[in-house]
Each structure stands twice: as structure tokens, then as C-alpha cells.
Amino acid sequence: MDSKPPQPSASNPPPKPWERAGGSSGSAPFRPPSAGNTSDVVEASGTAKPGEIVSSSDRTAAVNRNSLGRPVPTRPWEQNYGNNSYGGGAYGSTMNNSLYGSGMYGSSSYGGGMYGGGMYGNSSMYRSGGYGGGLYGSSGMYGNSGMYGGGMYNSGFGGPMGGYGMGMGGPYGGQDPNDPYGPPSSPPGFWMSFLRVMHGVVNFFGRISILIDQNTQAFHMFMTALLQLFDRSGMLYGELARFVLRLLGIKTKPRKVLGPDGLPIPGAPHPHQSQNLIEGPKPAPDGAWDNVWPNGSQ
């Protein structure tokens, strides 16, 4: 099976290095080893219990045998959502361990410490409310420390929208939200969830009313601007109308300016003789220059 020729037989491994070395540090606190097969030794000692299957009730009883005198964390696979028992101080230090606890990544859960006591993990991940509600919600951990107060994560819209529900979660969680060893925040109580629901409702209708309000304002502004435009251009209405009529081929005749005697006023503009130009050439009188000089003088 292997190319190494000096290997011992298939049922006898090479001697261990420490067996060759021999010796130990002195008297061990163990009873001297017994001879014989393991199963014989165990059965001879009267402690054998073949095929014992430890049920979960036995395991619960085992908690009482816990020599630590402190509560142990719930199992990573166990459902502890909504269970308030782990809010206490004794819980926090141990539960956080399980993030890196061997096997916590193992079969069913991603920790259950860091994201709020098992709410994140368990058999179905992303259990509703576990992630959002507990930690990044409007209150809970952030509300407590005051660091993130004032609608930083909450407002978004500004004005009347911000700040609902901030600081609701006062007495929950540790002092420092970034302390990985602090106790995880407790699950929200009834009033907390209720107020959070109310926050959602108010927020929803607030957004709707803001939409309506903004639309109304926009419409008002538009109409105002339109009317102002018409108003400003009101003085031009007459000219505008005349121009339009002219385009339609209808000539509006200006009235003659008559004097009191029915004759046109001299000096007044003469409508049908457009010779009243200021710079127009004047007709030269015939021979008018003939007598300027005496005859024969040229």
C-alpha cells in the first residue's frame, strides 16, 4: 500500500517517540492502568452503559450539575428568539464567545452572540425582526448610548419626518455598542414593538401627506407665475389684438385729425401725402436763379 519498506505490520504502528523516550514527570494522580481490553476494563469497573442515548431532558438536568454556578449559554441551534432570560450580566460574557466557538459556524448558526443573542442565527437565518429590529432599529443599542441620537439613521427626509422614535430603547443593551464583549441587547418588549409599528404607520402617512403638500405648493406656484405673466403683459393686449387682426387682413383705419373747421389742421400729419418728410427735397422754382445776377455780367 505504501512504498516504505521498513513499515511495521498493518496492525502495529511504529512505536511513538514518547514511548521510546520513556519516563514522566513523576507520580501521576491517576490509578495505575488496568490490563485487558477497554471494553473488559470498563465492564469490570461496573460503569459500562452500552448504547446509552442521552435525551434532551437529561441534558436539561445536566445544567444543574454545572459546577460553574453560572448560567451557560443556550445552544446555538436552540430557539431563543423572544426569550428574555439572557438579558442578564452573566449571559453576556459567555454568549459572545460563541461567535468563534468551535462549531458555532458548524451546523446551524452563525454565532448568535454578536447580532443580538441568537436572533440572527438559528436554523432559519434572518429571522424577521432579529436583525433589523434588534440592533439597527431606531432605538435599542444606538438609542442608549446617545452617540447616534438625533435622527441620524432615522430621519432621511428632514423636516417633520425625522426623529420619530429616537431614543425609545433606553434601558436595553450595553453601554458601548461597539464593545464585542458587552451583553447583547435584549429583544424588544411589547411597547417597544408597538411603538415601532406606530412609528412605521406615522412615517408612512407622513410621507403621503408630504407628497400631497408638495404637489399643492407646486401647482399654486405655477398658477401664480402664469397669472403674473398675463398681468405684466396686459398693456400689450391692444397692440397684440391689432397685430392679429392685421394678419387676418382686416385694416383698421386711423381716424383723420380734423380741425374745428373741418379742414385738416396744418402741420398735422397728412395721412395720404407722405411728403411731409422732414428731409424731403423741395421742388426747385423754375428760373428762380435767372435773375440773381444782372444780364451780361457773365
Place this chain on the structure above:
Amino acid sequence: MPVFKTPFNGYSVKFSPFYESRIAVATAQNFGILGNGRLHVLDLNPAGPISEHIAFDTADGVYDVSWSESHDSLLVAAIADGSVKLYDLALPPTSNPIRSFHEHTREVHSADYNPVRRDSFLTSSWDDTSKLWTLDRPTSVRTFKEHAYCVYSSVWNPRHGDVFASASGDCTVRIWDVREPGSTMIIPAHDFEVLSCDWNKYDDCCIATASVDKSIRVWDVRSYRTPVSVLNGHGYAVRKVKFSPHRQGLLASCSYDMTVCLWDYMLEDALVGRYDHHTEFAVGIDMSVLVEGLLASTGWDELVYVWQHGTDPRAP
């Protein structure tokens, strides 16, 4: 030294006690949360890549594997569905596993073959128990239930065939004698979960524990009030710890900070070496019994590294 890419995330690696070029690797799909598992047996070639000798598929993740000390082709696998399976490499994959024991009610997290008596092995499980099995019995011989939380590791004393230690998430390590009805010692080893423990091969009273508190502690079971040594240096929880089979003070550890560290707890400056070749959590480490200084590691980056201490694991 060579690298082997597994299709699933690595969980454990063990050198064969019979052949210096053979290793077994336990892997699980999707980081062991959900999915299948596969048990690889790999052969190291002196010049060339690692080749796969055989692989067994399982219906759930494989968290740990242990070579039999009594037969060179026998493997014990700890499966995430609570079963313990025995594989025989000499048989074709269709006739494997040769045994499947279903007694644990939760994920089985470790398996360890008795190196002294060579006829029994231990498994530890998230159902808070450890179980003792022998090959000549159809069921487990004994169940050890005192821990109040998941038992992550049970390791035989390498010099005493009746004594083993178990590390649990209830922050204690318990020393057991299989002839005694209860545990003989309770060591409140850490303030956080204890993920792994191992015996010193040259001192049957010396034990090392690795914990979520990022530290490794070395204890003398005769005076377990204070640790003999505390090894700090990992940045996250220490997943496994393993004493060297060749040198008394040397131990290797792997951690969720993705590094593998070598320590000599008897030295003033205990950190002997640090390898950061893994790009994900390093969860499996072993030291060869037959070749001094040969290390193997695996992790969630789906890579198995085998290298000599002092060399770069990534070097081709």
C-alpha cells in the same frame, strides 16, 4: 511543500500513525453549516503534488477524523448528523462505511483513537457527552455526561490507556478515568469556551487548552489552580492545540485569526513560529508522529498544506 485543494471547507487533518506520507482530511460543504461532507485520504509524494488516495462522500459534514492505531486502513469519522462512521481504505467505496453508529443526538465534533490500548476510541458531541466505543461492541461502551455545554474535544492520555480529557463550551476541562463513574478532575480552565485540549506526550500530567479567549493555557493536573503557562499571541479564538510527538515543550495551534502558531511553553519567548498561509479560518492542525517537524494544516480556504517546520508552506 505541496498543497491540496479540497472541494469543501477543511475541518480537520490527521497524519497516519502507520505511513509517514499519508494524511486524512475531513471536510464539510458550506463551512459546515449545511450540506455534504467528504473524507479525503491523501498521499504525499516526495517530489510532486499531493495525490488523492481515496475519498468518501457523506450526507453531512465531516468535522473530525482519527486514524485507527490498530489497523493501518481504518478511519473513524465524526459526522455532523450525529453519527460516527468507520471506514476501511482497503475496501472499495461501495462497501464503505463499514460501520455507522447513531447514538449522539447532535453533531459529533471530535474523534480520538486510543493510542495505548489501540482497541477503542472516543467521540465528543454537541449533545454535551463524550462516548467510548470499542470495535468489538455494536454500541458505545460508556457515555460520559457531566458537561453542561457542547463537548468539543476528547483526547486520550498518550501514556495511560484509561485516562482522557474533555474540553467543553462550559469553560471547563474534565479529566476522566473510564473505570470511574464520574470525572476525576474538573479544571475551570478559561473564562470562555474551551475549544480544544491535548496532552503532553512526555508528561502525563501536563495538558494544554485552547479557548475562545484567544489564549492557550498549559496546566499541570496535579495543581490546576493556576496554569503552568499562558500563551498569548493569537488574535482570535484558538481552535485547536496539539503537542508535538517529538519535543516536550513544543505545541502547535491554529486559530480563527487564520494563523498557525508554534509554541514552546518552557521558553521565555514562547512563540516559536507563526505561519499565515491560510486565507480563511485555520481549523485543522496536526504534527507527524513519524517525521519530526512535519506539519499539516487545513482551513476554510479549502486548502491542505503540508510543510516542514521552518519552511514556507506556500513555497512550491
